[in-house]
Amino acid sequence: MSIFQTPELRAFRAEVREFLQQHLTDDLVQATRAGLHLEREPMARWQAALNARGWGAPHWPRALGGTGWSELQRYTFEEESAFADAPLGDVHGLFLAGPMIIAAGSPEQQARYLPKVLAGEEFWCQGFSEPNAGSDLASLKTTARLEGDEWVINGQKTWLSSGHHADLMFCLARTDFESKPQAGLTQFILDMRAPGISLQPILTMDEGHSVNAVFFDNVRTPRENVIGKLNHGWTYAKELLARERVNNAQAPRTKRDIIELDRMARRCKDVTGRPLIEDLRVRRRLASLTADFVALESAVLGVLAEQMSGKEPGPAASTLKIRGSELQQRVSETALLLLEQAGIVLSPDYGGGLLAPEGLGWAERHFFRRVVTIYAGANEIQKSIIAKSILDM
Amino acid sequence: MEREDIDLLLDTVRRWFSVNHPMEVRVAAFRRGNAEDVSTWSRMAELGWLGLSLPTDAGGFGAGYGVSFELIREIGRDARPEPLDLHLVLAPMLATAVPTLAGALASGAMRIGLADRAQSEDSVRCDGGDRLNGRAGTVLGGEYATHLLVPTACANVSSLLLVDLQAEGVVKAPARLIDGRHAPQFSFRSTPSLRLGGNAVVQRALDLAAAAQVVDSAGVLDAAFALTLDYLKQRVQFGKPLSSQQAVQHKMAEIFCDLQQLLALAGRLAGELDAAPEGDWPTLAVAKSFVGRRALRAAGQLIQISGGIAVTEEYRLTHFYRRLHVAATLFGSAESQLARIDVRGQLLSA
Numbered sequence: 001m002s003i004f005q006t007p008e009l010r011a012f013r014a015e016v017r018e019f020l021q022q023h024l025t026d027d028l029v030q031a032t033r034a035g036l037h038l039e040r041e042p043m044a045r046w047q048a049a050l051n052a053r054g055w056g057a058p059h060w061p062r063a064l065g066g067t068g069w070s071e072l073q074r075y076t077f078e079e080e081s082a083f084a085d086a087p088l089g090d091v092h093g094l095f096l097a098g099p100m101i102i103a104a105g106s107p108e109q110q111a112r113y114l115p116k117v118l119a120g121e122e123f124w125c126q127g128f129s130e131p132n133a134g135s136d137l138a139s140l141k142t143t144a145r146l147e148g149d150e151w152v153i154n155g156q157k158t159w160l161s162s163g164h165h166a167d168l169m170f171c172l173a174r175t176d177f178e179s180k181p182q183a184g185l186t187q188f189i190l191d192m193r194a195p196g197i198s199l200q201p202i203l204t205m206d207e208g209h210s211v212n213a214v215f216f217d218n219v220r221t222p223r224e225n226v227i228g229k230l231n232h233g234w235t236y237a238k239e240l241l242a243r244e245r246v247n248n249a250q251a252p253r254t255k256r257d258i259i260e261l262d263r264m265a266r267r268c269k270d271v272t273g274r275p276l277i278e279d280l281r282v283r284r285r286l287a288s289l290t291a292d293f294v295a296l297e298s299a300v301l302g303v304l305a306e307q308m309s310g311k312e313p314g315p316a317a318s319t320l321k322i323r324g325s326e327l328q329q330r331v332s333e334t335a336l337l338l339l340e341q342a343g344i345v346l347s348p349d350y351g352g353g354l355l356a357p358e359g360l361g362w363a364e365r366h367f368f369r370r371v372v373t374i375y376a377g378a379n380e381i382q383k384s385i386i387a388k389s390i391l392d393m
Numbered sequence: 394m395e396r397e398d399i400d401l402l403l404d405t406v407r408r409w410f411s412v413n414h415p416m417e418v419r420v421a422a423f424r425r426g427n428a429e430d431v432s433t434w435s436r437m438a439e440l441g442w443l444g445l446s447l448p449t450d451a452g453g454f455g456a457g458y459g460v461s462f463e464l465i466r467e468i469g470r471d472a473r474p475e476p477l478d479l480h481l482v483l484a485p486m487l488a489t490a491v492p493t494l495a496g497a498l499a500s501g502a503m504r505i506g507l508a509d510r511a512q513s514e515d516s517v518r519c520d521g522g523d524r525l526n527g528r529a530g531t532v533l534g535g536e537y538a539t540h541l542l543v544p545t546a547c548a549n550v551s552s553l554l555l556v557d558l559q560a561e562g563v564v565k566a567p568a569r570l571i572d573g574r575h576a577p578q579f580s581f582r583s584t585p586s587l588r589l590g591g592n593a594v595v596q597r598a599l600d601l602a603a604a605a606q607v608v609d610s611a612g613v614l615d616a617a618f619a620l621t622l623d624y625l626k627q628r629v630q631f632g633k634p635l636s637s638q639q640a641v642q643h644k645m646a647e648i649f650c651d652l653q654q655l656l657a658l659a660g661r662l663a664g665e666l667d668a669a670p671e672g673d674w675p676t677l678a679v680a681k682s683f684v685g686r687r688a689l690r691a692a693g694q695l696i697q698i699s700g701g702i703a704v705t706e707e708y709r710l711t712h713f714y715r716r717l718h719v720a721a722t723l724f725g726s727a728e729s730q731l732a733r734i735d736v737r738g739q740l741l742s743a
Contacts, residue, residue, distance in 0.1 A: 134700050136630035159701055203706040205714070207423075271510060281728065329693075336718065337728070341512050341531045344571045344722045345578070363571045367715065370696050371704045378700060380640050 003301075004076065012073050016080045023049045024086050032085040036361070036368050037210040040123060040165040047089040047120025056118035057094050059307065064102055064110065065118045071304035075252065082252040083259075092124040092162065093117035095247045097170050100187070100240050103312075104228030109189070113168070127157040127171035127190070127214065128237065135381050137172075138181040138234060142216065144173040144188060146223065151188060153196075153219040159375065163199055163212035166192050176231050185233035189225040196220070206368040244376050245317035246307065249324030251293070251300045257331045258289050264338055276338055285334055289327070296323050315389040318382035325372040325379060332366035394456050399463065402445075406464055409440065410471045416709055419474070419573075423706055427573030429474035431537040437477060438501035446481045451488045451495035458482070458666035462608045462659060469612020472709075472716050474574050476534030478605040479507055483542065485670070486601060490589045491555075506538035507602050508579065509723055517545045517581060523588060525554060525562075525581040531723060533602065535565075536575035543579075543586070544595040553595045554586035561585070572715035593672075600677050603724035604662055607680045610688050610720040611659045614652050617713040621645070621695045624702075641698050651691040658683055675739055678730040685727025689717050 004013075024046070031042040050056050051065075058074050060066035069077070098117050101109050116122035133140040142155025153173055163169070169190045176184030190197070196219040202211045228236055265277040265286060276282045300320055303313050336343040342359040373379045387393040394402075413436070419427055437443055446461045447453025461481040468478050480498070483505060488495040497503035511517055511530035518527050529543050541556045556563070562582035570576045622645065625636040635641050658680040665674040692714045696703040703710045721727060 129701070132629075134630060136632075139630070139632075205704045205706065205711040207706060271512060336722075337726070340722055340726055341509060344719050345531050345568050345576055346571060347568060367571075367711075368704075370693065370714070371701070373697055374700055374704065378697070380638075380698070383640070 009072055009076060013076050013080060016077050019053060020080060020084045020086060024084055028087055029085045032087045036206060036364055037208050038087055042087045043089055044120040046087045051118045051120065057098060060098060060102060064114055071301055071308045074308060075301060075304060079252040079255060082256040089120060090123040091247065092126055096126060096240055096244055097124040099243050100170065100227060100236055103239065104236050122167045123165050125160045125163040125166035125169045127160065127169045129159045130156060131158055135378055140172060140174065142173045144175050144186060149223045150220045151223065153216045153221065156213065156215045158213045160212040160214050161210055163214055168192060170227065172233050172237055182234040184231055186230050187227040187233040187236050188221055189227060190219060190221050194219050204368060205370060206364040239312055241377060242313045242317040245321035246303055246313050248376050249296060249300050249320040250328060251297050251324060254293060254328055254331060258293055261331065261335055262286055268338060289331060289334060292327055296327055315385050318385045321376060322379050322382050328372050329369050332362060332369050335362040336366055394454065394460055399460055403463055403467060406467050410467060410473065416471050420707060420709055420712060423573060426569055426575060427474045428575060429536060433475055434504060434537065435501045442477065443480060443501055444499035446485050447488050447495055447499055448485060451492060452499055459663040462663045465605055465608040466612035469609035470616040472613065472712055478609050479534045479602055480505065482601040482605045483507065483598065486598065503540060504538045506532045506534035506541045507598060508532045508541060508543045510544055517543055519545060523586050525556060525584045525586050528580040531576055532579055533723060535577045535579060541579060542598055544599065551592040551595045553589045553598055555589055556584060556586045570719050572712060572719050597672055599724050600674065603681045604666065604677060606720040606724060607662060607684055608659045610684045610717055611655045613713045613716050614655055614688050614691060617692055617695050617710055618648060618652050620709060621699055624699055644694055644698050648691045648694055651687045655683060655688055675742060678733040681725055682727040682730035685721035689721050692717050
């Protein structure tokens with residue numbers, strides 16, 4: 001019997017499905033399907049609907065808005081949301097800023113920021129990477145200096161996902177210039193509308209705009225906008241990145257994608273008019289994706305179980321990130337292989353699906369996904385983390 | 394052609410590419426696509442490139458495939474939008490089939506596009522005579538083409554048809570390839586055509602185009618590799634150049650193996666084409682499948698070790714990667730090429 005087949009979990013799945021059927025409107029589904037990079041409005045609207053049901057942030061502690069679900073419930077919820085093409089919410093608020101503020105923020109910060117994340121009213125972005133501090137994040141140069149009751153930030157950040165949608169940024173900046181690089185960093189909360197912040201879009205291989213560069217020119221933030229302790233920012237960053245890497249595994253969305261591939265293989269035909277699924281090589285390819293997916297899912301569920309009982313994921317999250325990101329790339333590669341010409345011919349405005357409706361969006365997805373093995377710490381960095389932090393090599 | 398002449402030609406080609414819509418300029422304007430300009434075609438004719446591969450008795454330079462391939466590699470290195478590669482490999486075949494066309498091919502007055510085999514259910518077919526109906530497969534070089542070569546099946550007989558795009562019933566709809574090149578979609582309604590040959594001719598045309606894609610890919614991967622190697626030596630992280638990290642070194646060494654093999658396959662293929670212009674070319678299926686199986690993955694790894702910069706639109710690697718996807722897919726994907734490989738024939742043919 002599948003681990004998802006217990007009576008409790010089946011009842012729970014039915015409850016989630018019913019909620020999705022009642023509240024997930026067609027325009028939200030269309031918005032999710034239409035492009036890789038959602039606008040803020042549908043994300044905010046869906047987050048508000050989830051929050052009204054008490055499902056705004058299932059993985060948070062119950063006292064702060066969480067659901068108290070088991071890992072299988074949380075996973076089932078994410079899976080059903082993915083199957084139904086529900087929009088993702090603001091991942092930066094829900095999975096990064098929120099948990100960091102829960103772990104290290106003051107009660108005042110928790111009261112000020114968490115409810116707005118839950119309600120979908122405030123969006124966050126992540127100010128970590130810099131042009132010369134990518135894999136080597138700790139070498140970052142953005143500075144924060146205290147002037148009276150305000151911190152003054154100068155420097156620049158890059159790869160701000162959804163920066164153009166965000167109200168707030170958590171920003172890692174240097175506050176101690178004498179000690180070793182990791183020891184002198186602090187986490188700040190910045191208002192994206194503060195004077196001195198300017199954004200510049202960066203277009204990615206999929207020809208979409210989801211990331212930005214940002215420049216700080218004497219940006220001021222109140223003294224109390226430090227998350228946790230001064231000069232402890234690196235520790236919080238490591239914890240945050242581990243949580244992010246669990247999320248990077250993207251197991252539920254990958255499951256949805258493999259199901260879509262299977263559907264495509266049943267509908268699309270080869271030059272001789274035979275459905276692709278009748279080709280043994282195609283079936284083997286899909287089966288091997290499925291096998292690797294189930295292996296990933298099993299490992300994800302293990303980490304989620306610890307997370308739902310309040311434990312931080314730690315360096316083991318790197319294994320999920322490596323295998324999850326590689327699988328996402330293989331899935332979209334397979335889609336382009338199956339689509340053949342339909343995968344490489346686009347309408348003039350870069351819409352897919354010109355030769356076959358199944359082709360819609362796969363080229364964009366595939367090109368954007370070159371980044372999943374790079375962002376949140378390139379997979380080479382993840383391997384170093386595993387070797388050093390787990391294996392003590 | 395003497396080696397000296399070839400080197401002179403390649404120097405000219407490189408210099409001309411570097412000042413006429415070079416890739417840096419096109420990348421900066423990628424929103425308009427990797428667009429070609431019809432005027433470059435007549436200038437290429439003036440430079441003599443369009444006559445390069447045409448037979449001498451047809452007024453050409455009679456250069457073999459080996460020479461054409463060296464030029465095509467430069468085309469790949471600069472990810473040129475003009476379908477010069479297609480012209481170089483197909484013009485000799487066309488001029489042999491219809492000798493009166495040689496002059497127009499050399500002057501640029503006749504510009505040919507080639508359709509891949511159609512995948513759709515409304516794909517092109519004949520009405521029994523020489524009239525074409527339906528939709529062509531993906532066309533390379535179709536944007537400014539005057540004529541199309543279209544593979545089709547007429548009453549279960551395969552044919553390669555030459556279609557004058559001025560003829561009646563030709564419908565052209567805009568589309569583009571994922572690397573930005575224009576690839577309009579063509580469909581026909583009772584359009585007249587000229588039959589050039591049967592199954593063997595269809596396969597030869599597609600294989601010549603596939604060979605050009607192999608060589609183009611070799612140029613693309615070569616340029617992508619050089620760009621990345623240079624970047625890795627400059628980019629400092631953890632207090633030293635990325636190129637000094639062993640994990641990065643090993644990846645580059647792996648990709649270098651792929652690149653060397655691809656270049657070697659392209660060279661071997663040139664030898665086969667020059668030795669037997671009518672076929673067969675046992676290395677074709679091997680080399681073309683190599684593009685989809687290895688070159689594409691190698692380019693993906695170049696992106697990986699370059700990091701974030703390599704997924705931005707303004708970086709050339711992005712465009713090289715997308716062009717390799719096109720090369721891997723058009724005129725026979727890796728899977729379909731693998732299916733053609735006869736193990737005993739390959740290994741025991743001596």
